[in-house]
Amino acid sequence: MELRGAACGYDGSPPVLSGLELTVERGGFVGLLGPSGAGKTTLLRTLLGAARLFEGEALVEGRSVRERKPRVGYVPQLEAIDWRFPVTVEQVALMGRAAENWAFPWHRKSDKQAAFGMMERLGIAGLAKRHIRELSGGQQQRVFLARALASSPRLLLLDEPVMGVDIKTRDDALHLLHDLNHQGVTIIMTTHEINAVAAHLPRVVCLNESVVADGPPREALTPATLKRTYGADLRVIEHEGMTLVTESPHRFGAAAHSRRNGGGDAGAV
Amino acid sequence: MLEPFEYDFFVRGAAAATLAGGLCGLIGVYVVLRRMAYVGHGLSHAIFGGAVVSYALSVNFFLGASAWGFASAMLINLAARKRKIGEDAAIGVVTTASFALGVAIISRFQTFTRSFDAALFGNILAVGGGDVLAIAAVSAAAAVGVFVGYKRILFTTFDPETAGFYGVPTAWVDALFSLTLAAVIVVSLQTLGVTMIAAAIVIPPVTARLLTNDFNRMTLLSTGIGAGCGLGGVYASWHLDIASGPSVVLVSASAFLAALAWSALRDKLAASAWRSRDRT
Ligand SMILES: Nc1ncnc2c1ncn2[C@@H]1O[C@H](COP(=O)(O)OP(=O)(O)O)[C@@H](O)[C@H]1O
Ligand SMILES: [Mg+2]
Numbered sequence: 001m002e003l004r005g006a007a008c009g010y011d012g013s014p015p016v017l018s019g020l021e022l023t024v025e026r027g028g029f030v031g032l033l034g035p036s037g038a039g040k041t042t043l044l045r046t047l048l049g050a051a052r053l054f055e056g057e058a059l060v061e062g063r064s065v066r067e068r069k070p071r072v073g074y075v076p077q078l079e080a081i082d083w084r085f086p087v088t089v090e091q092v093a094l095m096g097r098a099a100e101n102w103a104f105p106w107h108r109k110s111d112k113q114a115a116f117g118m119m120e121r122l123g124i125a126g127l128a129k130r131h132i133r134e135l136s137g138g139q140q141q142r143v144f145l146a147r148a149l150a151s152s153p154r155l156l157l158l159d160e161p162v163m164g165v166d167i168k169t170r171d172d173a174l175h176l177l178h179d180l181n182h183q184g185v186t187i188i189m190t191t192h193e194i195n196a197v198a199a200h201l202p203r204v205v206c207l208n209e210s211v212v213a214d215g216p217p218r219e220a221l222t223p224a225t226l227k228r229t230y231g232a233d234l235r236v237i238e239h240e241g242m243t244l245v246t247e248s249p250h251r252f253g254a255a256a257h258s259r260r261n262g263g264g265d266a267g268a269v
Numbered sequence: 270m271l272e273p274f275e276y277d278f279f280v281r282g283a284a285a286a287t288l289a290g291g292l293c294g295l296i297g298v299y300v301v302l303r304r305m306a307y308v309g310h311g312l313s314h315a316i317f318g319g320a321v322v323s324y325a326l327s328v329n330f331f332l333g334a335s336a337w338g339f340a341s342a343m344l345i346n347l348a349a350r351k352r353k354i355g356e357d358a359a360i361g362v363v364t365t366a367s368f369a370l371g372v373a374i375i376s377r378f379q380t381f382t383r384s385f386d387a388a389l390f391g392n393i394l395a396v397g398g399g400d401v402l403a404i405a406a407v408s409a410a411a412a413v414g415v416f417v418g419y420k421r422i423l424f425t426t427f428d429p430e431t432a433g434f435y436g437v438p439t440a441w442v443d444a445l446f447s448l449t450l451a452a453v454i455v456v457s458l459q460t461l462g463v464t465m466i467a468a469a470i471v472i473p474p475v476t477a478r479l480l481t482n483d484f485n486r487m488t489l490l491s492t493g494i495g496a497g498c499g500l501g502g503v504y505a506s507w508h509l510d511i512a513s514g515p516s517v518v519l520v521s522a523s524a525f526l527a528a529l530a531w532s533a534l535r536d537k538l539a540a541s542a543w544r545s546r547d548r549t
Contacts, residue, residue: 048434074434085302085427086484098424099436105417131482151435 005056031197034207040190073153090128096150118146138169158189282393286499289457294473294495310467311364315341318367338451391462391514462514472521
């Protein structure tokens with residue numbers, strides 16, 4: 001997929017992102033980083049042909065999304081799900097096949113095999129008849145991943161797949177994505193939790209109005225790029241070959257004190 | 270007990286109410302799950318305007334009112350897409366204006382005040398053989414539509430935007446849904462009445478929702494509850510000598526309360542079973 005000088009956003013407001021230059025080769029695995037509101041979701045929507053493209057071009061598998069909406073696996077942010085809706089795990093997974101075999105009103109055997117095969121692989125086959133709300137956060141995430149994978153996509157877009165889950169669940173999810181990636185699925189995922197991806201992903205892209213940095217974590221995540229991405233002072237530590245990002249140590253009291261005593265932005269608060 | 274069924278008009282009315290109740294229950298599943306309850310309410314008022322206009326212009330009632338209802342639904346969609354106006358406000362404008370037009374025409378030509386009552390509150394005495402046929406035809410079409418479109422409609426109802434990303438033709442699903450909803454309201458108008466249709470659309474699915482977490486079961490239950498309450502409602506309306514629309518709605522409301530009590534009891538039983546298991 002490729003973005004060439006793309007400016008994208010929504011009708012009636014200025015572009016959220018502009019001057020985007022980004023190429024992800026087949027087989028890539030990329031984490032989009034940025035604070036809330038940076039435009040991570042908007043970038044995914046651009047690739048789906050669901051955001052307004054003001055300028056430039058967005059190509060998926062060589063074809064412009066303006067011409068034809070691409071078929072990719074999409075896992076929305078869990079917050080966007082209607083949890084009161086009466087659907088079971090298997091009904092959600094089967095949705096991934098809703099557009100296949102269009103001449104048949106019901107799901108054909110191949111559809112069921114695809115959906116159930118994925119549920120089995122993701123370890124949620126035993127929960128097939130459960131309502132989607134009766135699951136843990138990690139299981140819920142896997143239900144929607146199963147739906148995406150049931151449509152056998154070559155490109156998988158995930159919006160905040162590791163948000164709000166514990167470390168073990170997050171690690172499991174990222175390992176799963178790694179396995180999929182090794183089997184040839186191109187993956188682009190967003191997150192605002194830096195360390196979740198820094199330790200696992202081969203490539204990160206920092207977003208804030210445009211691409212701020214792009215590359216392997218250890219090159220892309222520097223205090224300068226993080227400052228431009230998050231607007232905050234962050235420290236980067238190399239530890240046993242891993243890149244770790246932490247907050248700069250300061251006490252609120254100390255910061256307030258130094259400001260009051262004629263710090264750089266006195267009176268700004 | 271079966272005395273009213275000796276009268277042809279009652280049999281016709283009962284058939285119409287059963288079918289209309291089931292039909293409203295079926296379409297209501299989608300209305301409720303898409304959180305469009307107010308659309309059903311608004312659309313029935315808009316269609317009343319269309320019915321009066323078709324009557325005044327001597328256009329076929331079913332065609333005129335359906336076309337009017339469909340146009341209103343599309344107008345609501347259009348207005349709501351201009352994100353500056355919320356959908357609820359758009360519905361308020363479109364449907365109340367349409368309703369006002371109907372009332373204005375009626376007050377100008379005082380000749381049909383009697384059918385005005387029937388249109389507002391439902392009157393099974395006025396149901397003719399043609400009306401029953403129309404309801405049966407729409408019921409058959411809706412049942413076939415729901416069956417054929419099942420997987421696409423389910424996804425579109427659950428998450429319209431993502432369904433579009435997965436290649437589901439959501440614009441078509443939405444348009445056909447609006448058309449069906451308009452047709453359902455038009456054919457149910459006579460039996461249930463403008464002011465009662467919204468309740469007939471909303472109560473059965475909410476009742477069904479209390480009883481199950483499964484979409485397929487909810488659809489069947491809601492249709493069944495709607496049909497049962499339609500039949501029970503006209504039967505009660507005969508014995509209590511009240512208008513059929515309110516009677517159907519009151520029966521549905523009782524069913525809803527019963528389901529509410531049952532689900533509360535069930536949760537309590539489950540909780541106490543869990544506690545006693547804990548103790549042993
Ligand atoms: N449907 C929309 N219409 C208009 N503006 C939107 C819409 N969705 C998001 N935005 C705006 O676009 C900006 C980026 O949002 P988003 O892409 O969701 O950020 P992120 O996913 O990085 O948190 C925000 O300022 C948000 O207010
Ligand atoms: Mg987002």
